[in-house]
Amino acid sequence: MTTSTEAISISALSKSFGSAKALDGLDLTVAAGEVHGFLGPNGSGKTTTIRVLLGLLRPDAGQVRMLGGDPWRDAVALHRRLAYVPGDVTLWPGITGGEVIDLLGRMRGGLDRRRRDELLERFDLDPRKKARTYSKGNRQKVALVAGLASDAELLLLDEPTSGLDPLMESVFQQCIQEAKLQGRTVLLSSHILAEVEALCDRVSIVRLGRTVESGTLAELRHLTRTSISVETAEPLRGLETLPGVHDMVVEDRHARFDVDTAQLDAVLRLLVPLGVRSLTSTPPTLEELFLRHYGAGPAAGEQVAS
C-alpha cells in the first residue's frame, strides 16, 4: 500500500487547544524501516503529534501522511497496521493484564500468541493480576507486550519505558532492535538519552511545537562544539583569532578551548606547525546536545540541519 519510502511525513502541522498553541508548524519525516527518536522537553508537542497520527485529534493546518494514508480519514484501516504504547498507561481496574493484552490485540486484528507468551516471560509480567493491583511499571509492561506482540509495521511509542527498571529497559531495547531487524518502523518519543543513542537511526528534536533539529546523531554532533585540551612545543599564538573558537584558556604552551566541530580542521592546521606534544579531544555528549536545544532560546531553531 505504501508507495513512498516514508512511513510518516508531517509538514507545517499546527494544532491549538483554545488559545494554547500545542503545535506550531511542526515537520517530521520518518523513513520506512528506521527507528526515529522523537525528542523534546515536556509540553513541546510530542504527545499531541502522536495523537494527531492516531487520528484522535484533527489538525488545524498542515499535511500529515502515515503509511500512505490520511491519519484522520483512514484511521481504522491504518490502525490495523500500527501499534501504540502510551507513556501513561491507564487500564480497566477489574480486568487482568493478560485479558487487556488479548483484548487490545484482537481489536487490532489478532495477535501472535507465541510471541505474547514469550514477551510476558521476557518482561517478567504476571498476566493474572487485576490491573488495579499493577504498579506503574507493570501497567507500562502490559501496554508494551500488547504493542510488541502485534505484527504492526509501525510502532508509535510515547515514552514507553517510563517507570521501567534498568533490566526491563534493556529487554525493551532488545525488542526494538528485533523489530528493526524485522523491517518495522518505530517512532520513539523518549527522554532517556542512552536509549535514544542505542536505538535510533535518526532523531528529531521539537521545542514549543516546532522542529528545531532533525538528522542522524552524527549530523547533530557535527553542529556542536568539541572540547580540546592541547600542549605544544612552541608558545601558542593566533588561536583566539580563528572563527569558531570559544572559551579559550591559555597558559603559555598549554590551552583549553571549545571549537565548533565544523572548524576543527582549521584549528588543527594551525596547531600542527607548533609541534603538538599532547592533545585530547572530547566529542560533545548527547546531554550537551539536548540541553542546548531544550534550554536555549529561540535562536537554537535557526540551525535546522536538513
Add this chain to the structure above:
Amino acid sequence: MTGTWGLLRFMLRRERIGLPWWLLGATLLVLVQSTQSQNLYDSPEALERLRRTVGGNTAVIAMSGPTRLLDSIGGEVVFEIFAFVAIVVALMAMFLVGRHTRAEEETGRAELIRSARVGRQAPLAAALALAGLASLAVGILVFAAAAGTGLPVGGSILFGAATATVGLTFAGLTAVASQVFENTRAAYGSVGLVLGAAYVLRAAGDVGSGALSWFSPIGWGQRTFPYAGDRWWPLLLPLVSSVLLVTAAVALSRRRDFGAGLVPSRPGRARATRWLRDAYGLAWRLQRGNLAGWVVALGLLGVAYGAIADTIEQYIRDNPEIAEFLPGGAADVVDAYLALTFGMAALIAAAYGVAAVLRVRGEETSGRAEQVLATGTSRLTWLGGQLSVALAGSALGLLAFGLGEGAAYGATVSDAGQVPRLVGVAFAYLPAVWLIIAVVVLSLGWAPRPSAVLGWVAVGYCAVVTLFGDSFDLPGWARRGSPFAHTPQVPLVDPALTPLLVITALAAVALAAGYAGLRRRDVGY
C-alpha cells in the same frame, strides 16, 4: 493520631460539594413525608382507617416498618420514611469513610499524606470523625424537619437521634470493611450487602414476631418508636456496636501493611475469553456486575409494588384522598396504580441508562479510550459498546420490573396472564427512557464536558414532572419537555402508537446527531 485535625479539615473541604447533597436528600425525605402524611391523615379517623388497611397488609409492613408506629401521625411518618432515610444515611457514612480510607490507599494518595507528619491511625480517625459529624448533622436536620413541620419536639429529637446512630453504625462497619478488603469496590460491596440484609431482616421481623428486627441496624432505629412511646434504650445497640466496630477497625489496621488488606485480591484469568474481543465485549464486561444489580433491584421493586397492587382498591376506598395522586382517579384504581409504578420504574431505568452511557465519557477522560481508538476500533464501535449496554440494560431493567410486578400481582389475584400483560406494558415506557439516553449521547458528541451534568439534570427534571407535577401544580408548558409526559399511561389507557413512534424517532435522530458530532471532534479533551 498526629495530624487528625488537619486531615479532618482537608476532608471537609474535599466533601464541601458532595456532602450537602446527602444532607439535603435526607432532610427532604422527612420534610416531604411529614407534610404529605399530615395532609392525608388529618384526623384520628383517617389514621384509624390506615391502621386497619395496613395492619392486614404484609407487603406494606415489609416495605416500611412495625405497625405500632401507626399509633400517632408522627409515628406514621417514621413508619413510612425511616427505612429510606436510614439507607441514605448509611450510604452517606459508607462513602465518606470508604473514600477517605481505602480509596485513598488504593490510589496511592494516602502514601503522600502518611509520609508527612501524620500518625498511622490519623486518616482512619479523621474519616470516622467526618462520618460522625455528618451523621450528627443529619440527626439535627431530621429533627428540624420533623419539628419544623409541626410534629412533637420530644419524638422529633428521638427520630433525629435514631437516624444519626444508623450513620455511626455504618461508618464503623465501613471502617472494618476498609481494613479487610484490598479494594474499595469490595469494601463497598460488603457494606452494601449488610445494608441489604438489614432491610430484609427488619422486613421479616416486622412481618413476623419482631425478633429478627433486632438483628438490623434499621430495625433498632424503628424500634425506638418515636412519637409512639418514645423509648430511648434501643439506641444503646447502635452506640455499642459502633464502638466495637471502630475498636475492631483500629485493631485490624495495626495488623496489616499499608495498601494491603486481610483478604488479598484473587488472581484472575491469564487469557481473555472469546467474548472479550471488541468494544462490545469490553463494555458488557465492564458493566455486567452493575447491570445485573440494577436489573435485580428493579425486578424486586416490581415484586414489592405488585404484591400490594390488589389491596390498593381497599386502601383507596379507605383513603379517598390518595386517589387524587393517581392519574385515573378512583376508577380503574389498580391500573392507575400500576401505571404510576411503571412511571417510577421508568425513571429508575432512565437513571441507570444515563449512568451507563456516561461511561463513554469516563473512558475518554481516563485515557483508556485512547488505547482502544488506537486499534482497529472505529468511533462508532467504541460508542456502540457502552451505548448498547445503556439501551439494552435499561430495557432489561424495565422488563424485569414488569415481570416482577406481573408475577407478584398475578399471584395475588391468581391470574398468570398478568405476567405477559405487564411485561408488554414495560415496552410502552421504553422510548422515553431511550430518548433521555440519546440526549446524553447528543451532548457527548457536541459538548462532552457538560454531558454528565446535562444527563442528571434531564433525569431530575423528568422525576420532578412525574412525581410532583400535580402536587406542585406545574403548568403544562413546564411539563412538556419530559418525554414521560407524552408517554401513554399504560395500562390505565391504551397504548397510542403515534407518541411512542415520535419519541422513538426523536431518540434515533439524537443518537445519529450525537454520533456525527463524535466523529468530527477531538477525542480526549
